[in-house]
Amino acid sequence: MSGLGLHDAFLDRARHALGQEHLKQAVRRTTDRLRDGRAAASAEAGAFEAWRDALSEARRRAIGRLDVVLQAWQVRAEARGVLVHHAVDAREACDIVVGIARAKGARLAAKGKSMLSEEIELNQALEAACVEALETDLGEWIIQLAGERPSHIILPVVHKPRGEIRELFERHGGEPLSDETRVLAGYARERLRAEFLRAELGVTGCNMAIAETGSIALFSNEGNGRMVSTLPRTHVALMGVERIVETLADFAHLVRLLPRSATGQRVTTYVNVLSGPARPGELDGPEELHVVVVDAGRTAQLAERDYRDALACVRCGACLNACPVYSAVGGHAYGTVYPGPIGAVIEPLYARDDERRAELAEASSLCGACHEACPVRIPLHDMLVRLRQDNARRGRGGATALALQRIAARAMAVPFVYDAAGRIGRRAARLAAGGGQLGRWALGSAPVVRELLRRRALPDVPIRSFRELWDELEEER
Amino acid sequence: MEAQAFLARVSAALGGASAPWTPPDTRAAPSAPRRRIELLHLHAEFASHLAKVGGTAELVPASQAAARAMELLGDGPRVHVGLELLPACVRAVVARGAAIGPDSDPLDWRAACAEAEWGVTDAVQLVAETGSTLSCATARRPRAASLLPRRHMVVAPLSRLVADLDEALTHLADAPSQWLLVTGPSRTSDIENDLTIGVHGPGVMHVLVVDEDEA
Numbered sequence: 001m002s003g004l005g006l007h008d009a010f011l012d013r014a015r016h017a018l019g020q021e022h023l024k025q026a027v028r029r030t031t032d033r034l035r036d037g038r039a040a041a042s043a044e045a046g047a048f049e050a051w052r053d054a055l056s057e058a059r060r061r062a063i064g065r066l067d068v069v070l071q072a073w074q075v076r077a078e079a080r081g082v083l084v085h086h087a088v089d090a091r092e093a094c095d096i097v098v099g100i101a102r103a104k105g106a107r108l109a110a111k112g113k114s115m116l117s118e119e120i121e122l123n124q125a126l127e128a129a130c131v132e133a134l135e136t137d138l139g140e141w142i143i144q145l146a147g148e149r150p151s152h153i154i155l156p157v158v159h160k161p162r163g164e165i166r167e168l169f170e171r172h173g174g175e176p177l178s179d180e181t182r183v184l185a186g187y188a189r190e191r192l193r194a195e196f197l198r199a200e201l202g203v204t205g206c207n208m209a210i211a212e213t214g215s216i217a218l219f220s221n222e223g224n225g226r227m228v229s230t231l232p233r234t235h236v237a238l239m240g241v242e243r244i245v246e247t248l249a250d251f252a253h254l255v256r257l258l259p260r261s262a263t264g265q266r267v268t269t270y271v272n273v274l275s276g277p278a279r280p281g282e283l284d285g286p287e288e289l290h291v292v293v294v295d296a297g298r299t300a301q302l303a304e305r306d307y308r309d310a311l312a313c314v315r316c317g318a319c320l321n322a323c324p325v326y327s328a329v330g331g332h333a334y335g336t337v338y339p340g341p342i343g344a345v346i347e348p349l350y351a352r353d354d355e356r357r358a359e360l361a362e363a364s365s366l367c368g369a370c371h372e373a374c375p376v377r378i379p380l381h382d383m384l385v386r387l388r389q390d391n392a393r394r395g396r397g398g399a400t401a402l403a404l405q406r407i408a409a410r411a412m413a414v415p416f417v418y419d420a421a422g423r424i425g426r427r428a429a430r431l432a433a434g435g436g437q438l439g440r441w442a443l444g445s446a447p448v449v450r451e452l453l454r455r456r457a458l459p460d461v462p463i464r465s466f467r468e469l470w471d472e473l474e475e476e477r
Numbered sequence: 478m479e480a481q482a483f484l485a486r487v488s489a490a491l492g493g494a495s496a497p498w499t500p501p502d503t504r505a506a507p508s509a510p511r512r513r514i515e516l517l518h519l520h521a522e523f524a525s526h527l528a529k530v531g532g533t534a535e536l537v538p539a540s541q542a543a544a545r546a547m548e549l550l551g552d553g554p555r556v557h558v559g560l561e562l563l564p565a566c567v568r569a570v571v572a573r574g575a576a577i578g579p580d581s582d583p584l585d586w587r588a589a590c591a592e593a594e595w596g597v598t599d600a601v602q603l604v605a606e607t608g609s610t611l612s613c614a615t616a617r618r619p620r621a622a623s624l625l626p627r628r629h630m631v632v633a634p635l636s637r638l639v640a641d642l643d644e645a646l647t648h649l650a651d652a653p654s655q656w657l658l659v660t661g662p663s664r665t666s667d668i669e670n671d672l673t674i675g676v677h678g679p680g681v682m683h684v685l686v687v688d689e690d691e692a
Contacts, residue, residue: 026669029670030670033670064491064495065491065495065496065498066487066491066495067484067485067487067488067491067494067495068494068495068496068497068498069498070484070487071484071498072498072500074480076652080652080654084480086478086479086480086483087478088478088483088486092478136677137667138665138667138668138676139665139667142667155666155667155670156667157667157668158670161669162668162669162671165668181668181669181671181673182673184668185665185668185673185675185676188676189675189676189677192677193591193677196677197587197591211498211500212500212501212650213649213650213652214652215652221663221664221665221666222663222664222665222676222677222678223624223663223676223677223678223679224676224677226620226624226657226677226678227624227677227678230620230621230624231587231621241487246498246501247500247501248646248647248649248650249501249643249646251646252642252643252646255642255658256642263666265530266526266529266530266606266607266608266660267607267609267658267660268660269530269659269660269661269662269663269664269678270657270658270659270660270663270678271609271657271658272655272657273649273655273656273657274654274655275652275653275654275655276652276654277654278614278654279615279616279654280616281615281616282614282615282616282619282620282654283579283584283586283616283619283621284586284587284619284620284621285614285619285620285654285655293483295483295486299486299487299489299490300490302487302490302491303489303490303491303492
């Protein structure tokens with residue numbers, strides 16, 4: 001750990017990302033498009049703010065009595081034939097899914113897009129058990145062929161230019177293709193269609209469960225989520241323990257807000273709600289529907305009152321698109337499954353990882369754009385400040401930074417000292433910025449300052465302070 | 478982990494077990510049928526929202542529905558839901574030739590759907606707010622008819638239009654094994670934000686709204 005308490009991992013990855021011109025432009029173009037879409041959708045819909053209020057309330061209500069809501073959901077789901085499993089951590093969740101795959105003699109598991117499956121690293125667990133795990137969301141499939149991780153919650157492949165995608169497909173199929181989107185998507189349709197029909201197991205996430213009817217809901221645009229939950233004989237859905245609303249009326253608000261917040265769509269192409277496997281007489285649909293309810297650090301977060309609200313997240317990605325840091329560096333710089341502001345808050349809490357807590361809490365400008373974009377009004381920027389406070393309290397801030405902060409706190413408490421320190425500081429900074437090599441050398445030789453300059457650009461330093469200017473204005477009046 | 482132990486962990490994290498949960502009473506009282514003029518307004522709204530996402534809807538008088546369906550469906554392979562679910566005026570047209578439905582014998586349903594040019598289904602409701610069709614899986618209404626064929630046609634009477642999602646969802650408290658909102662053709666923007674239609678599901682979605690009361 002360095003003197004100022006910032007880890008180098010995020011900074012290094014961020015610097016690396018900033019050096020890649022294509023990545024920068026692609027991420028910026030995508031976040032701009034999604035943000036504009038959301039803005040248009042919220043302006044067009046008269047009741048947008050009222051829906052946000054309603055969904056925020058519904059999510060917090062369900063989480064505030066999660067135990068009984070989960071139980072109510074389970075009773076109803078089981079009554080309709082759902083096989084419900086519970087997993088405390090990632091390993092148990094993987095074991096359960098692998099166990100089902102083995103029991104069914106499955107060789108191929110076709111997967112819908114699921115961030116939870118990324119989180120628990122299910123693909124690796126299935127492959128280890130000799131079950132092929134195939135991603136079928138177009139973006140996720142590309143990521144899988146490239147051997148990478150998603151860089152955005154809803155658009156996993158924003159960082160990849162079409163030329164690279166064509167090369168991946170050509171290597172996969174052994175025949176030349178063109179760069180046209182239609183051709184590339186057509187190749188995926190043809191190749192994956194055969195796999196949907198062959199897979200014995202379908203694996204999906206769960207955007208939200210509905211307690212009232214014991215259901216799980218899947219939102220998608222491509223239709224692959226419908227394929228893997230309709231065609232294989234066994235369907236396994238992974239559900240984060242917090243992903244539940246109480247009623248169909250609550251769910252209606254999610255149908256309105258999740259697509260709008262994510263892409264600006266009024267509704268996704270498919271909203272698919274499942275209550276049990278196919279019933280007697282039905283010609284298709286799975287014979288068995290398993291739902292694995294996964295904790296993996298979420299109840300620990302539930303117990304932390306300061307951060308409980310983050311469990312209300314509906315995984316729309318709006319905070320990523322609104323975030324100036326994410327827009328600049330993209331998802332991979334975070335080094336987490338969930339990038340962006342929401343990732344910086346939930347991931348260290350899920351993982352009980354203090355190092356990451358320290359690192360990612362700094363990866364924010366605290367501008368609050370994430371809070372404004374959030375459909376359930378999670379105060380992400382407040383939580384990031386609190387995480388920084390926790391870091392300082394745990395001594396995770398680094399000794400030098402802590403000492404500097406203590407001195408600053410003392411100085412700010414006494415106006416006379418604050419004034420004097422300001423005067424000296426401004427002189428020194430100007431010397432460093434405009435004083436030529438000598439000045440920079442003189443200042444840069446101080447270890448603390450060297451540390452600072454390595455991480456941050458020095459701002460332009462005004463000649464007079466705000467307080468001095470204020471005094472002058474007072475006199476002019 | 479056992480369910481009870483798992484839920485006990487959740488209770489502990491909440492600071493103690495919560496009071497028992499009571500289900501809400503969301504079942505709506507049956508409402509009076511809408512007047513024709515209201516339904517026509519709702520259809521206009523429905524069609525306009527569906528058009529924005531690349532789907533199409535048209536209102537046809539019952540007397541012309543068969544001719545229009547024939548024109549659209551052509552002679553290609555076709556699958557359909559139980560005929561009794563469709564408006565009477567189009568049944569013969571949908572069933573003609575080599576069409577395959579739940580009553581066909583012998584029946585390889587999945588293969589038939591995968592080869593079909595058109596899948597013809599009904600809709601429980603048409604939701605004006607979003608331009609969505611709502612369907613519920615049953616023995617007579619298998620799921621793959623709207624999933625595997627290259628094109629999807631929905632045929633439903635004008636009277637199935639409802640204003641919004643709240644109204645549509647009140648009909649689902651009895652939870653069929655699957656209910657589904659479909660709004661337009663399958664799409665993706667995964668490749669460089671470039672929108673493509675028809676990636677996994679049908680690339681065409683057409684809704685034939687049949688006006689049975691037309692004088």
